[in-house]
Amino acid sequence: MAYTVTTQTPASRIATILGAITIVVLISLPFFAGRxxxxxxxxxxxxxxxxxxWNLLAGYGGLVSIGQxxxxxxxxxxxFGAVILLGFDPVPSILLAGVVALMIAVPTAFFAFRxxxxxxxxxxxxxxxxxxxxxxxxxxxxxxxxxxxxREATSDMWFVAGIEKLLDVxxxxxxxxxxxxxxxxxxLVTIGGIYWLLRTRRxxxxxxxxDNSEAAQSVGVDAVRMKWLVFLTSAFGTGLAGGLIxxxxxxxxxxxxxxxxxxxxxxxxxxxxxxxxxxEGPIVGxxxxxxxxxxxxxxxxxxxxxxxxxxxxxxxxxxxGLWGLLSERTGLHLFPIRRRLTGxxxxxxxx
Amino acid sequence: xxxxxxxxxSKSFGALTVTDDASFDVPQGQALGIIGPxxxxxxxLFNLITGNIRADQGRIHxxxxxxxKVSAMERCLTGIGRSFQIPQPFEKLxxxxxxxxxxxxxxxxxxxxVRDDCIDVLERTELIGRANTPAGQLSLLERKRLExxxxxxxxxxxLLLDEIAGGLTEGECQALIGTIKDVHAQGVTIIWxxxxxxxxxxxxxxxxxxxxxxxxxxxxxxxxxxxxxVREIYLGIDV
Numbered sequence: 028m029a030y031t032v033t034t035q036t037p038a039s040r041i042a043t044i045l046g047a048i049t050i051v052v053l054i055s056l057p058f059f060a061g062r063x064x065x066x067x068x069x070x071x072x073x074x075x076x077x078x079x080x081w082n083l084l085a086g087y088g089g090l091v092s093i094g095q096x097x098x099x100x101x102x103x104x105x106x107f108g109a110v111i112l113l114g115f116d117p118v119p120s121i122l123l124a125g126v127v128a129l130m131i132a133v134p135t136a137f138f139a140f141r142x143x144x145x146x147x148x149x150x151x152x153x154x155x156x157x158x159x160x161x162x163x164x165x166x167x168x169x170x171x172x173x174x175x176x177x178r179e180a181t182s183d184m185w186f187v188a189g190i191e192k193l194l195d196v197x198x199x200x201x202x203x204x205x206x207x208x209x210x211x212x213x214x215l216v217t218i219g220g221i222y223w224l225l226r227t228r229r230x231x232x233x234x235x236x237x238d239n240s241e242a243a244q245s246v247g248v249d250a251v252r253m254k255w256l257v258f259l260t261s262a263f264g265t266g267l268a269g270g271l272i273x274x275x276x277x278x279x280x281x282x283x284x285x286x287x288x289x290x291x292x293x294x295x296x297x298x299x300x301x302x303x304x305x306x307e308g309p310i311v312g313x314x315x316x317x318x319x320x321x322x323x324x325x326x327x328x329x330x331x332x333x334x335x336x337x338x339x340x341x342x343x344x345x346x347x348g349l350w351g352l353l354s355e356r357t358g359l360h361l362f363p364i365r366r367r368l369t370g371x372x373x374x375x376x377x378x
Numbered sequence: 379x380x381x382x383x384x385x386x387x388s389k390s391f392g393a394l395t396v397t398d399d400a401s402f403d404v405p406q407g408q409a410l411g412i413i414g415p416x417x418x419x420x421x422x423l424f425n426l427i428t429g430n431i432r433a434d435q436g437r438i439h440x441x442x443x444x445x446x447k448v449s450a451m452e453r454c455l456t457g458i459g460r461s462f463q464i465p466q467p468f469e470k471l472x473x474x475x476x477x478x479x480x481x482x483x484x485x486x487x488x489x490x491x492v493r494d495d496c497i498d499v500l501e502r503t504e505l506i507g508r509a510n511t512p513a514g515q516l517s518l519l520e521r522k523r524l525e526x527x528x529x530x531x532x533x534x535x536x537l538l539l540d541e542i543a544g545g546l547t548e549g550e551c552q553a554l555i556g557t558i559k560d561v562h563a564q565g566v567t568i569i570w571x572x573x574x575x576x577x578x579x580x581x582x583x584x585x586x587x588x589x590x591x592x593x594x595x596x597x598x599x600x601x602x603x604x605x606x607x608v609r610e611i612y613l614g615i616d617v
Binding site: 030032227228231232234235237238239241242243244245246247248249250365366367368371372373 | 428430449450451454455459460462466467468469470471472474475476478479480482483484485486488489493497501506507509510528529531532
């Protein structure tokens with residue numbers, strides 16, 4: 028009897044159907060949800076993108092960076108620069124945001140890859156601070172105090188007029204809906220792309236390097252190339268997210284765009300409480316994070332302290348996060364990547 | 379024709395010379411055993427051949443090519459496979475996925491193309507029943523088998539085994555010897571470091587003795603083991 032290899036599980040088949048339904052609901056959300064919901068969903072989706080990319084970097088690539096705000100900030104400033112200095116439309120400028128983040132990522136990696144572990148983490152943070160200080164010197168984009176997108180650029184942005192007509196809403200609401208749809212597209216492409224990567228032989232190589240870099244190289248895995256691949260991919264995606272986030276905000280300053288709290292600490296929180304090293308983890312994490320933020324919005328600094336305590340508790344009792352806890356107990360995987368061998372001489376219990 | 383050739387290879391860590399002017403050739407298809415007391419530099423010699431450590435001096439040729447400055451990853455691609463003394467499995471991957479990484483990257487082929495070969499290796503090393511088990515959950519014997527299987531999955535021309543029989547029971551050891559003989563019979567050149575001498579001598583055709591980083595004996599296993607110098611150094615006894 029022949030062997031077959033499969034990654035699917037009965038649960039993943041159900042998840043595919045539920046996932047398709049969720050996507051349809053999310054796409055059609057602006058047709059029945061209010062502007063507040065759309066803005067909340069925009070926040071959730073962009074944080075989800077950042078969390079998925081940080082998870083790719085740290086959870087799969089073993090590269091614990093705390094300098095991702097460099098790429099959010101550079102992406103955002105590139106988008107503003109393209110609109111203000113070059114007169115581009117904000118929507119295509121988002122692509123440029125990704126490209127500029129990628130360009131910054133090359134020298135960053137060149138320096139940071141000389142460091143390992145905690146030194147790498149601190150190194151990336153230092154580089155991000157350097158980039159922030161340099162950008163704050165850029166007088167045409169407002170220097171240290173920042174600037175806003177010009178009104179004429181935001182009012183006749185691509186697709187906005189179409190959305191106004193289609194949904195019969197005002198210009199400001201239409202801009203939010205556009206940003207939401209773009210965030211949804213970015214989130215789907217990010218999750219889909221990461222899932223695809225993990226199922227290729229490069230995904231296997233990534234897992235091998237994470238588990239044992241020396242052994243991985245001894246079986247022909249190019250560990251250095253994998254690190255570059257993961258770092259550059261995540262920088263590009265983070266730059267796109269940065270451009271998109273600040274297209275929606277329409278106002279930028281170096282301190283906000285390069286905020287280590289907003290773009291890295293919260294993101295790490297999301298990944299850690301959700302479950303590092305899984306695609307499901309950041310999805311769970313971002314929902315928990317949003318709920319906490321909503322519940323604790325009126326409590327000022329207690330909010331941050333609660334997040335900190337919660338993160339510590341989760342790390343102690345469930346080091347693999349909430350999703351890790353659940354999937355350990357139930358064996359549930361919504362995005363299965365394990366290649367299981369069935370048939371042949373394998374007994375059913377060995378499958 | 380020799381597949382591997384070392385010419386005056388030396389390596390020092392600070393003041394300590396761990397490989398001292400080592401020169402030897404391994405003919406294609408031969409099985410060579412390496413013995414020597416603890417700290418003689420056996421594993422370092424392996425790491426020099428696999429590229430995990432770079433030589434300070436000397437040249438290493440493999441399959442007609444100078445590989446002295448080639449990385450470990452590229453040496454695998456040219457046909458050098460190894461097992462680690464302390465098993466180094468990819469713990470979160472399953473046994474089958476461990477082989478899949480080695481086969482797809484070590485041979486630069488697609489998953490589909492190497493699938494049957496991986497299954498074949500698992501059947502030969504009797505690990506097929508554990509194919510879907512995460513490697514972190516394996517027993518010592520199974521880990522040793524996985525080391526061998528993973529190296530075999532890259533289809534090496536030269537296979538380096540580092541104390542693969544150490545710590546096994548007699549029965550387990552015999553089973554492993556059977557598998558190694560089987561690999562050797564297919565024409566794979568083998569270099570094997572081992573303290574379990576009867577296991578080693580039942581497979582190898584030539585024996586190399588290392589002491590303080592120097593090659594002090596190379597030749598027929600029977601003659602080597604009979605020589606007084608080897609017995610004194612290796613066994614630490616006067617005979």
